[in-house]
Amino acid sequence: MKYTHHTRFLIGCLLALILLPWLFHATDSSYLVSTFTRLIIFAIAAVSLDLLIGYTGLVSFGHAAFLGVGAYTVGILSFHAYEETTFLGLPGTLSGLTAIPLAVLLSALVALIIGALSLRTKGVYFIMITLSFGQMLFFLFVSLEQYGGDDGMMMFDGRNTLPGLDLNDRVEFYYFCLTWFTLFFLFCTRLVRSKFGRTLAAIRQNEDRLSSIGINEYWAKLQIFVIAGIGAGLAGALSANHTEFISPDITHWTRSGDLMIVVILGGMGTLIGPVLGTFLFLLLEEFLPLILHSFGFDLLSEHWRFVFGPILILVVLYAKSGLYGMIFRKGG
Amino acid sequence: MLKIQNLCKSFGAIKATDNVSLSIDQGTIHALIGPNGAGKTTLISQLSGYMQPNSGTITFNGFDLLTLPAHKRPHAGLVRSFQITSVFPELTVLDNICLVLQSMCGQAQSIFRMAKADLSERNEAQEILNRVGLGDKANSLTGNLSHGQKRQVEIAMALATKPKLLLLDEPMAGMGAEESRQIMTLLNTLRTSVTMLLVEHDMDVVFKLADKISVLVYGRVVASDTPENIRKNQDVQEAYLGGNELNPKVKRC
Amino acid sequence: MAQLYFEQLLNGIQLGMFLFLVSAGLTLIFGFMNVINLAHGSLFMIGAYAIALFHGVTNSFLLALILSLPLVALCAWIIEVVIISRLYTRDHLDQVLATFALILFINEGTTILFGRTPMFLDVPPLLSGTISLFGVVSYPLYRVAIIGAGLAVAIFLWIIIAKTRLGMQIRAGTTNRETVEQLGVNISKLNTIIFVVGAMFAGFAGALAGPLTSVEVGMGENLLILCFVCIVIGGIGSIRGALLGAIIVGVVDTMGRAFVPDLLVKFLDPTYASGISAGLSSMSIYLLMVVVLVVKPTGLFPIIRS
Numbered sequence: 109m110k111y112t113h114h115t116r117f118l119i120g121c122l123l124a125l126i127l128l129p130w131l132f133h134a135t136d137s138s139y140l141v142s143t144f145t146r147l148i149i150f151a152i153a154a155v156s157l158d159l160l161i162g163y164t165g166l167v168s169f170g171h172a173a174f175l176g177v178g179a180y181t182v183g184i185l186s187f188h189a190y191e192e193t194t195f196l197g198l199p200g201t202l203s204g205l206t207a208i209p210l211a212v213l214l215s216a217l218v219a220l221i222i223g224a225l226s227l228r229t230k231g232v233y234f235i236m237i238t239l240s241f242g243q244m245l246f247f248l249f250v251s252l253e254q255y256g257g258d259d260g261m262m263m264f265d266g267r268n269t270l271p272g273l274d275l276n277d278r279v280e281f282y283y284f285c286l287t288w289f290t291l292f293f294l295f296c297t298r299l300v301r302s303k304f305g306r307t308l309a310a311i312r313q314n315e316d317r318l319s320s321i322g323i324n325e326y327w328a329k330l331q332i333f334v335i336a337g338i339g340a341g342l343a344g345a346l347s348a349n350h351t352e353f354i355s356p357d358i359t360h361w362t363r364s365g366d367l368m369i370v371v372i373l374g375g376m377g378t379l380i381g382p383v384l385g386t387f388l389f390l391l392l393e394e395f396l397p398l399i400l401h402s403f404g405f406d407l408l409s410e411h412w413r414f415v416f417g418p419i420l421i422l423v424v425l426y427a428k429s430g431l432y433g434m435i436f437r438k439g440g
Numbered sequence: 441m442l443k444i445q446n447l448c449k450s451f452g453a454i455k456a457t458d459n460v461s462l463s464i465d466q467g468t469i470h471a472l473i474g475p476n477g478a479g480k481t482t483l484i485s486q487l488s489g490y491m492q493p494n495s496g497t498i499t500f501n502g503f504d505l506l507t508l509p510a511h512k513r514p515h516a517g518l519v520r521s522f523q524i525t526s527v528f529p530e531l532t533v534l535d536n537i538c539l540v541l542q543s544m545c546g547q548a549q550s551i552f553r554m555a556k557a558d559l560s561e562r563n564e565a566q567e568i569l570n571r572v573g574l575g576d577k578a579n580s581l582t583g584n585l586s587h588g589q590k591r592q593v594e595i596a597m598a599l600a601t602k603p604k605l606l607l608l609d610e611p612m613a614g615m616g617a618e619e620s621r622q623i624m625t626l627l628n629t630l631r632t633s634v635t636m637l638l639v640e641h642d643m644d645v646v647f648k649l650a651d652k653i654s655v656l657v658y659g660r661v662v663a664s665d666t667p668e669n670i671r672k673n674q675d676v677q678e679a680y681l682g683g684n685e686l687n688p689k690v691k692r693c
Numbered sequence: 694m695a696q697l698y699f700e701q702l703l704n705g706i707q708l709g710m711f712l713f714l715v716s717a718g719l720t721l722i723f724g725f726m727n728v729i730n731l732a733h734g735s736l737f738m739i740g741a742y743a744i745a746l747f748h749g750v751t752n753s754f755l756l757a758l759i760l761s762l763p764l765v766a767l768c769a770w771i772i773e774v775v776i777i778s779r780l781y782t783r784d785h786l787d788q789v790l791a792t793f794a795l796i797l798f799i800n801e802g803t804t805i806l807f808g809r810t811p812m813f814l815d816v817p818p819l820l821s822g823t824i825s826l827f828g829v830v831s832y833p834l835y836r837v838a839i840i841g842a843g844l845a846v847a848i849f850l851w852i853i854i855a856k857t858r859l860g861m862q863i864r865a866g867t868t869n870r871e872t873v874e875q876l877g878v879n880i881s882k883l884n885t886i887i888f889v890v891g892a893m894f895a896g897f898a899g900a901l902a903g904p905l906t907s908v909e910v911g912m913g914e915n916l917l918i919l920c921f922v923c924i925v926i927g928g929i930g931s932i933r934g935a936l937l938g939a940i941i942v943g944v945v946d947t948m949g950r951a952f953v954p955d956l957l958v959k960f961l962d963p964t965y966a967s968g969i970s971a972g973l974s975s976m977s978i979y980l981l982m983v984v985v986l987v988v989k990p991t992g993l994f995p996i997i998r999s
Contacts (some may be wrong), residue, residue, distance in 0.1 A: 136920035167786045212564045229990045232729050232785050232929060236921045237986055243918055250971030299551050306531070306555045310539055313528045319490060320522070321597060322514035322543045331549055338761055361918065365793045372790055378879030411805050424791045425779055 113436070118380065127288055129279045138278065141370025142350075145282045147390050148192075149346045150291045154370045154382035155296055156330055156339025161378030164332050165312030166227075169235050170242030171367050173222065174215045174337045176249055176359030178344025182209035183354035187255060193403020202277065204268030210346050215341020216334050218245075223333035227326060242364050249356040265351045275349060280356040285346050292339055296379050299335070308332055373423060374413045392416065402419065441466040442487070442505075442605055442634050444663050447496030449482060449659075456482040457493065458659035464605070469627070469636045471650035473643075479659040480639045481499045481523055484607050487637075488520040496536055500605070515544070517604030523639070525590045527597070529583030533574060536593055537565035540600040542573075565600065568657050572596045572666055573622045588615040595623060624649065648669075696830050699950045707836045707942025710843025715989040716920040716927075717850060724867040724996055725887050728777060730783055731792040733920070735799040738894040740765050740899025741908045742803060743814045748903075748907025758900050765896025766889050773888040778881065780956035782881025811907035815997030822991050839901055845927035846894060847936055853930060863887065867930055867996055911993035916994060919946075920980055926985045928992030937993065938995075942978050 125148070132140045153175055156187040163368060185207045188200025226237045226363070228392040255261045265274040275281045299305055305326050310318060348354045357363070366389070374385025396416065400409035407417055442464040449457040454541065456479040464470045472480050481545050485491040487498060489510030499504040500518055510515060526538050541561050555563075569575050572592045577585060579629055582593055597613055611627075612620045624645055633648075640646050646653065647667050654664040662675045670676055719733045733786040735823075743764045747757035776795060780788045816835045854860035862883060866873040872878055899913070906912065923942045927934025954970040961969070985993065 149855060154956050161786065167789065170978065225946070225987060229986055232723065233925060233986070233990065233992075235785060235789060236925045237982070239658050240925070240979050240982055241920065242923055247975035247979075248972050251975060252968075253948065253971070298554075301556070302548045303542045303553045303555050303558075306535060306539055306542070307530060310528050313530050314526060317522075317526045317528070318513065319491075319509070320520055320526075321540045321601060322511055323539075323548045324509075324511040328549055361914075364856050368786075368790060369682055372786075395540035407805065411801045413797040414801035414805065417794045417796075417801065420794035420797070424787050424794065428787075 111297070112145075113381075114380070117435075120438070122290065123385075141278050141282050143390075143394060145278075145285050146347075147387055148282075148285045149343050149350060150367075150370070150390060151383045151386040152289050152292050152346070152372070153340045153343035153381055154367055154386045155293060156336040156343070157367045158376055158382045159296060159299070159332055159336045159339070159353060159372045160381065161306075161371055162378065162381070163305070163312065164308045164329065165315070166333070166338070167235050168226075168238045168333075169361070169364050170222070170238035170240070170245075171247040172221060172359045172361070172363035173242040173346035174340035175347065175363065176245055176356070176370070177215045177218045178211040178341035178346075179348035179354045179407055180252075180255070180344075181214050181359050182268065182345045182348040183261055183263060184205045186265060186268075187261055202269050203264050204270040204349075211345035212338055212341050215344065216338045219334045220330070221336025223330045223337070227333065229331050239361060240343045242359060242361050244354050246359045246361070249359060255272070256355065258356065260353060263348065263352040263354070267352060273382070276316055281350070284352070288342060288346065289332075293383075294417070296339075300379065304331070304432060312381055315343060321373060327365065356404075365406050369420060372428070373420070373430055375430030378432045379432055381432035384435070388431060441501060443497075443499045443640070445497045445499075446488075447483075447486065447498065449486060449491065451478075455659045456673050457486065457496075460656075460659070461544070461659050462661060462664065464637055466635050466650075467632070468633050468636055469631055469649050470650040471638045471646045471653045472639060472654035472656060473640065473646055478656040479571045480656055481609055482659075483656070484609050484637070484639065487607055501626055502641075507524070514533070514601045514603070518605040519598050519603040519604075519605070521594050521598040521609055523613060523675060525587070525594055525614075527582045527593050529581070529591055531582060532579050533569060533582050533593055534562065534578040536561060537568055537596055541565055544601055564565050567682060568596050569602050572599070572626060573619070580668055585641050588619045591615050592619060592623065595626075596645070599630075602684045603634055605637065608629075608638045608640075610639055610641060612640060612645060618630040621644070629670060696988070697951075699826075699830050700832065703830075703832055703836070703840070703948055705944030705947035706940060707840050707843075708947055709940035710840050711898050711902060711916065712920055712923050712937035712943055713843055713936050714846060714901075715895045715916060716774055716923045716939050717846070717932060718888075718894045719917075720893045720922055720924045720927070720930055720932060720935040721863070721887055723924070724861065725863055726777075726781055726884055727870075728780055729788045730777065731789060731917065732772065732795040732799065733892070733895055734915075734917030735796055736765060736769060736895040736911070736913070737899035737902070738803065738908075739768050740800070740896030741903045741906075741912060742807060742812070742899075743896070744900040744903045745814055745908045748814060754819075755903075760780075761900045762893055762896060765899075766893050769889045769892030769896075769942075770885065772884070773885050774779070776777035777888060778884065796914065803910050807910075807911065811909035813907055814903040818903040842901060850932055853864075861882075886975065919978070922982045925992055926982055928994040928996065930996040931992075931994040934992055934994035941981070945981055946974075946978050949974040953977070 125144070128144055129141050132138050153171065156228055157168065160168045164335065173396045181291070184195060185200045187233055188195050189202045190200070193200070198199065202433070222241045226234055250258055267281065269275070273280055273284060275284060300308070306325060308322070311325055312329060315325055344358065370385040370389045372385070373380045373388055374383065375381030396412040397409040400412060400415065444462045445461055446454070447457050447460040452580065460483065473481055476689060482491065483676070485559045486493045488504070489508065493506070499548055505513070505518070515587065523678070528539065531539065535555070538555070539559055541564060542550070547553055566575065566578055569578050571579050572595055574596060577589060582590065585593065591611065598606055598608070612623060614621065627649060638646070638649065650667055654665055655662050663670060665673065676683050715733065715737055719730065722728055722730050722733070740761055743761035744757045747760040748754060751757055752759070753766060774796070777792060782792055819834040820838050822834050824834045824837055825831045854863060862873060862878050866883065919942060923938035924935050927936070927938030953974040957970045957973070
């Protein structure tokens, strides 16, 4: 009963997302396609973080690092393609068939290294060490002066190229991202219901017990850390393509904080939750100022975080099951 | 089967395991008794790899156990149960057992096998639950069980690994009389196939089940003999009747 | 050259003192209450804004400093009673999120009150100028004063923790919380005291930092992350660890920034060297932390909980 309820909701959402560009076209508000592309990209990263926080109980505070790795891979390749120079002897490229897989691969590699080191620690040490790794990459990107340092760089040649698809077209790019989102979401749905998913649940509930039943929890955690890194790397690569601009801001620690907020806001330990959370968060970011403005709170509309902060505290303190809980738990 | 030689482990000034040598023979139930704080759980933890001893050796079926990380020991046939109930509360009872089964066949990290779709695994898990008397609780959340029932899950999890040597740390602690009797019968039927090291406070259980009893006091083995001889042993009498309560407890979990 | 090294070493220690003042509260709060407080950096910022504000009114640095501390304490008290006290029994994730949200609120509130333009503060006339140290190097007096203030706080804390009844309760509570509760100590009052005192150290550091940096929104967060590195290196919950961690981080960071570029130029093509060295010197402390954690996953002076 519960699953059909779920599945119906998911199919409904997917249909709505597929039809969205038409709706916007019909209402003459096509610019909103771009807003929703951003939502979908951010949702991929949020879902991947939830695999760690919600499903495995690993509070990673440096998830934006992988967004950065994905984005900078695409950006640096595009930069060298534009300049017609080489990077470590390799030519740049704008081809999506090279750039996006490479971005994902490098994110996985970085996640493997960061994970291998951070997962030696537990609890609050893990939170802090992932935070520090995030900062480390942030400063690394800041120091890349060739690629704009602090200010970042533009993708002057536009988005990646793919055979048969024009990513520079707003609507085509939207569908491209939606496809990736759907694939990643389905993959995660399968993952959390797999035997590995059960192992992850066990890690979250009683980590110390695992070795006594013959499970190497370090490897299991490393594996999910890399998978989550891949998700965020993918989101980073798409995000670079979306904005055609890459700067260290994408790895700033507050980005990691935003991702965590989104997961909690939507309801952690569910896959739909982070997606709902993303939509709520980014739509609030977009529209809360307007709403506050229309109610005459002009001062607050500019400083919407002043309102958002306390709301978030209330959610953390009193509504931990998030949006997901509000929508699904009522039905039982 | 298991041979412990000159094992030492200390926490600061406290010698929790003080030059312990023990051997456990295949096919026997070897009971380990002693007052609180004698270092029984500490010893189990070293055998199961949760703690590293300061010195000494442990060989299991002829190979050096200390080089084997904790998570590999169950695969070698050496499994422990916990004195303090340690289950996975948000999984169903059946899933707790399935988790062990998937681990034993090397599928703990399998992404492409659906957890609920493996019927043979589920049947096997159900079978094990029936044996410990939890058959009708298979689909309850483990966290909702009574304390005694969680103890039964604990034992079922250990059994699911198909152990050669089972380290049972006070398996009956906190169980009701009926459950206790059930587990005792179960252990008795298992004795032909599984070797056991049993830590237990209930002397009735110990003397009914054990082939051999070792007495641990302040980390030291003071006696190791057949139940009849232990009953007569002067040192053991003293250890149990002497003023233990006045001494500090160094209970470790 | 030796002079330069010495001067940079002093700069490193001085940075370390700031880090210590902020880390001390952070590590106490974590050690005693098991709360990870991201908003601790905001109290540093509040201290800096408070002194800028009061300095504008009184035109006296000392008076402004004296007035700032109660204001920081008041803010800390409100934060503790309204929010932090509800987080003691929660998991770290809730604490991280709630205090992250608190940062958003405080930063935005500060922007509303003071605007986005940074404020600047002069070094008090009494402490301006330089002092000759060991006849080797002339060093700004104000920075010497900061090092002195940091050391004074360290000694003060050591006396409190090692010699007083309060300190005994703190030590007991850090290693074994239940015992302290059973002994009938008023834990919630003790929590408030520790939080407010820890906050005042951060606020004090912020006030002292006023004349050295620009007072602006967000100044606390960058320092906060450095402080995390300090206490992770030192071992969470340990004051001694925080002091040592802070000095190590301060010195490594300063020395790294000062000397890595020169060093790399000697070995590498200058065009590469400049890029790499900028990255390497700002990453140096994080690399240091990674090394420490790989060798000792619970830091150099871990506290043992029973």
